[in-house]
Amino acid sequence: MDVLGNYKSVISARSTDKDITKKSQDGGIITTLFAYALEEGIIDGAIVAGPGDEPWKPEPVVATTKAELLAAAGTRYTISPNLNLIKEATRSYGLDRVGIVGTPCQMQAVRKAQLYPIGMRDVDDKIALALGIFCMENLSYQALEAIVEDHCNQKMESVKKMDIGKGKFTVYTERGAVSQMPLKLLSKYVQPGCNVCLDYVANLADISSGSVGSPDGWSTVFVRSMKGNAVWDGAIAADLFETKPMDQVKPGLDLVTKLATEKITKNQKNVDARKTFGLKADGTAKGLRNPYETP
Amino acid sequence: MSKVVEISPTTRHEGHSKLVMQVNDDGIVERGDWLSITPVRGIEKLAIGKTMEQVPKIASRVCGICPIAHTLAGVEAMEASIGCEIPEDAKLLRYILQCANRTHSHALHNILSLPDMHIPGTDVKINPFTKEEPVRSAALRIQRLREIAQTIGEIVGGEAIHPSNPRVGGCYKNITPRAKAKIYDLAKEGRLLAQEHMEFMISVFRDFQTRGTTEVGGVEVEIPDDLGYHRQGYMATAPMYGSSSLDANPTWFPERFTEVRPWDWYMGEVEISEADPNYPIGGTTPVGNKAWPQMEACTGVPLYDGQPIEVGPRARLVQFKNYDEKGAMGLQIARQMEFPDTMYGILDAVDALNTSGPVVADKIPQGDGSLGWAANEAPRGTDVHLARVKDGRVQYYSLLVPTTWNFPTCSRALTGAPWRLAEVIMRAYDPCVSCATHMLVIDEDKRLVAQKLIQ
Numbered sequence: 001m002d003v004l005g006n007y008k009s010v011i012s013a014r015s016t017d018k019d020i021t022k023k024s025q026d027g028g029i030i031t032t033l034f035a036y037a038l039e040e041g042i043i044d045g046a047i048v049a050g051p052g053d054e055p056w057k058p059e060p061v062v063a064t065t066k067a068e069l070l071a072a073a074g075t076r077y078t079i080s081p082n083l084n085l086i087k088e089a090t091r092s093y094g095l096d097r098v099g100i101v102g103t104p105c106q107m108q109a110v111r112k113a114q115l116y117p118i119g120m121r122d123v124d125d126k127i128a129l130a131l132g133i134f135c136m137e138n139l140s141y142q143a144l145e146a147i148v149e150d151h152c153n154q155k156m157e158s159v160k161k162m163d164i165g166k167g168k169f170t171v172y173t174e175r176g177a178v179s180q181m182p183l184k185l186l187s188k189y190v191q192p193g194c195n196v197c198l199d200y201v202a203n204l205a206d207i208s209s210g211s212v213g214s215p216d217g218w219s220t221v222f223v224r225s226m227k228g229n230a231v232w233d234g235a236i237a238a239d240l241f242e243t244k245p246m247d248q249v250k251p252g253l254d255l256v257t258k259l260a261t262e263k264i265t266k267n268q269k270n271v272d273a274r275k276t277f278g279l280k281a282d283g284t285a286k287g288l289r290n291p292y293e294t295p
Numbered sequence: 296m297s298k299v300v301e302i303s304p305t306t307r308h309e310g311h312s313k314l315v316m317q318v319n320d321d322g323i324v325e326r327g328d329w330l331s332i333t334p335v336r337g338i339e340k341l342a343i344g345k346t347m348e349q350v351p352k353i354a355s356r357v358c359g360i361c362p363i364a365h366t367l368a369g370v371e372a373m374e375a376s377i378g379c380e381i382p383e384d385a386k387l388l389r390y391i392l393q394c395a396n397r398t399h400s401h402a403l404h405n406i407l408s409l410p411d412m413h414i415p416g417t418d419v420k421i422n423p424f425t426k427e428e429p430v431r432s433a434a435l436r437i438q439r440l441r442e443i444a445q446t447i448g449e450i451v452g453g454e455a456i457h458p459s460n461p462r463v464g465g466c467y468k469n470i471t472p473r474a475k476a477k478i479y480d481l482a483k484e485g486r487l488l489a490q491e492h493m494e495f496m497i498s499v500f501r502d503f504q505t506r507g508t509t510e511v512g513g514v515e516v517e518i519p520d521d522l523g524y525h526r527q528g529y530m531a532t533a534p535m536y537g538s539s540s541l542d543a544n545p546t547w548f549p550e551r552f553t554e555v556r557p558w559d560w561y562m563g564e565v566e567i568s569e570a571d572p573n574y575p576i577g578g579t580t581p582v583g584n585k586a587w588p589q590m591e592a593c594t595g596v597p598l599y600d601g602q603p604i605e606v607g608p609r610a611r612l613v614q615f616k617n618y619d620e621k622g623a624m625g626l627q628i629a630r631q632m633e634f635p636d637t638m639y640g641i642l643d644a645v646d647a648l649n650t651s652g653p654v655v656a657d658k659i660p661q662g663d664g665s666l667g668w669a670a671n672e673a674p675r676g677t678d679v680h681l682a683r684v685k686d687g688r689v690q691y692y693s694l695l696v697p698t699t700w701n702f703p704t705c706s707r708a709l710t711g712a713p714w715r716l717a718e719v720i721m722r723a724y725d726p727c728v729s730c731a732t733h734m735l736v737i738d739e740d741k742r743l744v745a746q747k748l749i750q
């Protein structure tokens with residue numbers, strides 16, 4: 001199975017912009033690419049997960065400046081419905097070239113809206129750059145609060161960064177404390193909808209980026225589409241990234257492949273199990289819906 | 296001896312209607328009935344009990360060419376009933392939306408009218424789909440004008456067809472400075488196109504006015520000088536936008552409105568006794584069939600001061616600019632003359648718009664059942680919605696839409712015309728038959744509803 005999707009190249013990279021890497025989750029790939037695309041007129045705005053009204057609760061925004069992009073940098077491990085703005089960006093915001101970042105499922109939504117625009121008039125041709133972030137699973141805001149405040153015993157307000165990696169959910173506070181929760185406790189908090197998700201590395205994005213596979217502070221980047229390729233080449237030519245060939249970094253692509261395979265295998269089982277979830281009166285199986293099959 | 300001829304369905308307009316005409320031996324209409332045969336959808340009845348937010352969104356779906364009119368008249372009728380004043384910038388957004396929709400609608404109507412017309416100075420009828428000049432560049436201009444208008448409508452209205460932004464109390468969203476700049480750019484381009492296009496269209500209609508004859512289905516038909524003349528009056532509430540019962544000086548008067556049933560106004564049962572199988576395309580109704588306009592008409596007959604009246608572009612120009620050209624071509628020309636003002640209207644309004652101003656009223660009353668009305672000058676004329684709202688729910692809702700006003704007037708305007716040109720007259724009204732088809736407002740005892748309204 002092609003668990004990493006189609007791509008032209010995979011690179012380990014990090015932004016050369018210190019303002020960005022101070023705030024970004026990993027190598028600052030997403031924020032740097034959007035800032036570059038804005039400056040070059042490739043996009044005239046980007047839908048990102050901006051700050052919300054509660055700590056660590058994102059609110060989708062249309063960013064049209066680098067400052068707004070910086071305010072939205074970093075990962076919030078909870079749902080940010082970025083697609084909410086996809087149509088509005090082309091309406092009251094008046095954008096002609098829309099950038100959007102999102103998890104694999106959000107990239108799927110973007111592509112589906114482009115090919116099957118149901119109630120999505122004039123959206124398809126205005127998607128100018130779709131950047132994906134890797135995603136193993138997501139959490140509701142209440143779940144995130146329970147993890148941070150109960151399991152890790154930290155106040156949401158004090159947290160500077162959250163990170164998932166090396167089998168742990170890690171919380172860093174502004175005053176220097178570090179708390180962790182083992183990832184095996186995470187499963188009961190996962191959004192149930194994530195259990196049927198068969199995409200780990202944002203296969204449908206123009207460019208996707210994640211932390212797995214590269215050293216701390218670096219990102220693993222898949223350049224996938226023609227458009228993504230052109231943007232990436234431009235950003236490299238403008239010296240916006242330090243790069244290393246993927247086969248020269250540790251833990252490297254093997255780990256990405258391994259985790260992707262695990263996610264997809266586990267979730268494919270969940271998808272299959274839905275078929276025989278229930279019982280009819282005559283004893284035969286009665287299933288739950290499978291969105292990957294035509295009913 | 297008069298004969299009866301029927302064109303059913305009529306074409307190149309919105310919706311489903313037919314023409315039943317008594318004609319003399321020369322094929323000249325003595326009495327014509329133009330009537331809607333679109334199934335009644337009953338928006339006004341199903342609105343009762345629904346929320347004031349929902350009903351204008353349903354009313355929008357009356358028609359997809361002028362959903363702006365029904366959305367705005369609907370929302371503003373609710374606002375009039377509950378007594379809600381909306382912020383200035385919300386008004387400006389609605390105004391821009393209104394202008395944009397008028398451009399789009401008029402340009403669309405050009406496509407419907409052009410096939411009746413000739414390339415000026417020739418006998419060649421215009422086929423809007425031809426690649427030949429000068430038609431191709433006119434068609435491209437029409438499409439670009441529509442694209443500009445729909446894009447502007449989409450920005451301020453949220454959606455070009457069934458605008459999502461207007462709400463009771465104003466609008467959901469203001470636009471960004473970038474969107475404002477985009478509207479400027481589009482309207483500046485549109486202004487030049489609109490001017491050029493108006494001149495082209497007027498030359499086409501003027502050419503028809505000066506022609507002696509035109510060919511319809513292989514028959515050379517004489518064009519009378521007074522094609523489509525009528526002696527009915529006009530009704531318009533504003534050159535561009537409209538009026539409502541919240542205004543200090545409203546320009547529409549519910550007490551002057553009455554409505555009669557089709558039964559009282561249309562012809563009784565008749566048998567078709569004249570037919571032309573070559574009438575394009577598919578022929579007229581064959582001889583021997585029956586028609587019964589009284590029973591078949593799906594609209595009421597609204598009267599203003601006891602008479603059918605004309606609404607639409609000419610009515611607006613007559614009322615506000617002393618326009619005086621009569622007949623079907625006079626109406627077509629008036630419509631073209633509205634093009635430039637739509638783009639100027641957008642430029643002025645977007646200039647005045649403060650993109651950081653509030654667009655929703657601070658307080659939105661829930662209503663005590665008072666009657667409110669709002670008239671919107673839809674592309675096709677005055678569209679009046681009347682509503683009573685109590686505790687946020689609609690108790691009463693009624694639509695008096697432009698084409699409903701024009702049905703009886705246009706029917707009168709058929710008299711004296713060769714029946715083969717009846718559709719040319721009808722198309723001059725830019726009919727929107729879906730809009731026109733609604734429940735009767737009159738009650739069982741034929742009591743005038745307007746009297747009930749103002750009680």
Ligand SMILES: Cc1cc2nc3c(=O)[nH]c(=O)nc-3n(C[C@H](O)[C@H](O)[C@H](O)COP(=O)(O)OP(=O)(O)OC[C@H]3O[C@@H](n4cnc5c(N)ncnc54)[C@H](O)[C@@H]3O)c2cc1C
Nearest residue numbers: 024025026028029030031049074075076135136210211212
């Ligand atoms: C729920 C979730 C699970 C993840 N799981 C993994 C994983 O298993 N393995 C892995 O390698 N990487 C995972 N990531 C991705 C990783 O955390 C980083 O987002 C990614 O490496 C990009 O970092 P960056 O420094 O390039 O981006 P930055 O420059 O920091 O930009 C990140 C962008 O993502 C946007 N964003 C933040 N939170 C969300 C959100 N919840 N929904 C949508 N957009 C958001 C931000 O607005 C910002 O524009 C996950 C991310 C999320 C949101």
Ligand code: SF4
Nearest residue numbers: 105135137138194197
């Ligand atoms: S696991 Fe899949 S469904 Fe869940 S948030 Fe991530 S990409 Fe979306």
